[in-house]
Amino acid sequence: MNEAKKPFRPLREPFVVQDATGVAIRDRLKDLTPQDEKVLRLVGAHLGSLAAADLALYSRAGFERTNDSWAARKQDLTARSSSRWAGAITKGTHDQYALARRSQFTHRDNLADGIRTLRHRLSLPIGEKGTKGKPGGYRSPAEWFHKSRRLHILEARLTTVQEDIATGRVHVVRGGKKLARNRHNLTAAGLTETVWRERWNAARWSLSADGESGKRFGNETIRVTPDGEASIKLPKPLQYLANSPRGRYVLSARVAFRHRGAEWADRIAHNRAVAYEIHYDVARGRWYLTASWKRPAVQAIGLEAARAGGLIGVDTNADHFAAYRLDAHGNPVGDPRRFTYDLTGSADHRDAQLRHALSRLLRWATRIGVSAIAVEDLDFSDGKTREKFGRNKRFRQLIHGIPTGKVKARLVNMAAEHGLALVAVDAAYTSKWGAEHWKTPLTSNKRAMTRHDAAGIAIGRRALGHPIRRRTKPPRHHQSDGGGHRNVQADRGTRGREGLRRTRNGTSPPRAAPGRAVTAGNQRVQHRSGHAAEHEAWHQDSLPLSL
Structure with a gap:
């Protein structure tokens, strides 16, 4: 039976933030x-x-x-x-x-x-x-x-x-x-x-x-x-x-x-x-x-101009900025960067920590030569009520700790002084889809990827106008599974579906061993030659010669 899923809400288009006057x-x-x-x-x-x-x-x-x-x-x-x-x-x-x-x-x-x-x-x-x-x-x-x-x-x-x-x-x-x-x-x-x-x-x-x-x-x-x-x-x-x-x-x-x-x-x-x-x-x-x-209001640069030289996708968190550089085609370049800050203590200390982290981010952006920074257009106005999460105080404190308002005010002014454009994108599904499509492929013994680093890639690709998911393999030269399972498969409950869905971390499901039960996942269907359905001996009745 096909499970009922919550429909995806429509995403807002990215836009270039107007400079502060x-x-x-x-x-x-x-x-x-x-x-x-x-x-x-x-x-x-x-x-x-x-x-x-x-x-x-x-x-x-x-x-x-x-x-x-x-x-x-x-x-x-x-x-x-x-x-x-x-x-x-x-x-x-x-x-x-x-x-x-x-x-x-x-x-x-x-x-x-x-x-x-x-x-x-x-x-x-x-x-x-x-x-x-x-x-x-x-x-x-x-x-x-x-x-x-x-x-x-x-x-x-x-x-x-x-x-x-x-x-x-x-x-x-x-x-x-x-x-x-x-x-x-x-x-x-x-x-x-x-x-x-x-x-x-x-x-x-x-x-x-x-x-x-x-x-x-x-x-x-x-x-x-x-x-x-x-x-x-x-x-x-x-x-x-x-x-x-x-x-x-x-x-x-x-x-x-x-x-x-x-x-x-x-x-x-x-x-x-x-x-x-x-x-x-x-x-x-x-x-x-x-x-x-x-100052007189000056028209910000266009979105296409901001995308031309690539940009940096920044994921805002309670204690650090997770940033990743992307080229104009949406490909991650280099390793992720993290700019930490401590938002405990007095208001002056918190403000100084935030300014210091943003200054390091902007200096890095200027040094590598990008023309824009992509951030999420975050708004937790509907999620800060204490009644929504009940006793989950740590999660409420985490949401309150993310300095969305201060980041908007500070980053707009400081980016304009460095000659950088600020591209705001819809925050929907960036962390989820980033971890699903980018965390595992980019993790290696020399690069440690977190969910927040993958979210930075998702934010940057959305700002560049590219889909968050990676490009799939081209179709096979024939419909059999000689080259392995295809990456993109139909959802559960879809008629004519062949094969199991890929796992959440992006790997292919294991193939069934020979002689196991017939499933759609291992393609042991009865109309294919050489499968278990044909292992039984059977004979066609011969025609009578007297006819």
Whole structure:
């Protein structure tokens, strides 16, 4: 009987990822005087309180927001700061609200997925095994009881989120929810109350100003001249601290952008918009100035141009990148390469590890002369819910550990700087088919192949437009099995099928020994001469001679 199989979903076509248009560079503000730090702290605290109040007002308004209400908010902020500071604060409020709104919709979808999975598993008998793609019932009545309680909790949370979405209200913690929670358990966080308070205040400051095209040096609020002089337009309540005409305060530090410094200098020389942000790192006790601007959107190279010189297929995993070079015809070249990273520890450590691994990958790609890198267009938004895999915590941690979002953001920017195109492919079946068709043929006593290395080949071949499976042998000159079994055979249950299917690792099935049972696998069929069916003696009755 032919087994029912899950149909293959249609695959998305590969595409070249558009280069990022945003640019950000940073430099340290060195040799600041105590008066400079005092002014920066006062300005940051004053503008931060205005930004927090404006965000709260904007969130409580719900959908009752009009241009008149925005003008009233900006007019009130202008009276307590300046028109440009008010514009920067309101724009930051709108961006923060939009980000929180998107996160709210994502949280709603995650809750809905968890509730759907819980209802499915609770409806099954206890101990029933799951099928491929769907989990089974719970193991014991106690687990079933606890999950039923959790279902009520998630339904209550979903109701609250849906009410907030319907009214347009969002919940934002200025300074970060993690830092706010650390206040209730300072010992576990390794902080004292004084250190926590300093970090909390610094995280809630607001010292960012948007650029303005046509204005002097691209920004009138925070201005940096070509020779590195940085000055700030003080808010009206703090203009008594000015040390320069027109209510400005000039810092004693000199700014020198070494990375993309020529591009920054060209922008401010032509008075094009440049946004600035001043940030204080409490752990290091340092002040930093970040400059950012937007490049014009440039059309990425075509897919055929990216494929012309071959590419590198990269499989993203929880602790390493598995990369394999392929030529333009889809043939693997050389040996696999692995670029490891450690995503444990602090966020800065994880980010540094990821940047280091990507830098080594891109330097290798530049050295061997390929023009593109192929990666999977991964998305685990439907697989991160804890209800889907039950007690399988290690698998959930593995999925959470794969840095898909960070890889996308980092790799797009870093590949553009190296002149490499980024080709995104559908992630369906790459690991499975890669291991089935490429792991065993390329494994030797001098080359160790893993499932992830084979997946890199599959990703690269899909980006090049080739099928993942290897080319099969040409047909025999006759239909017998004189040259051995054919590689490609019909599926189970197909009429007219001859021979057994090839094993999963790609080897041919063993032939039956002479004298064994008649099977379709060893081709011992009754209509072939010389087979077991003809070994019996038989005689045709002779014709009577009298006829």
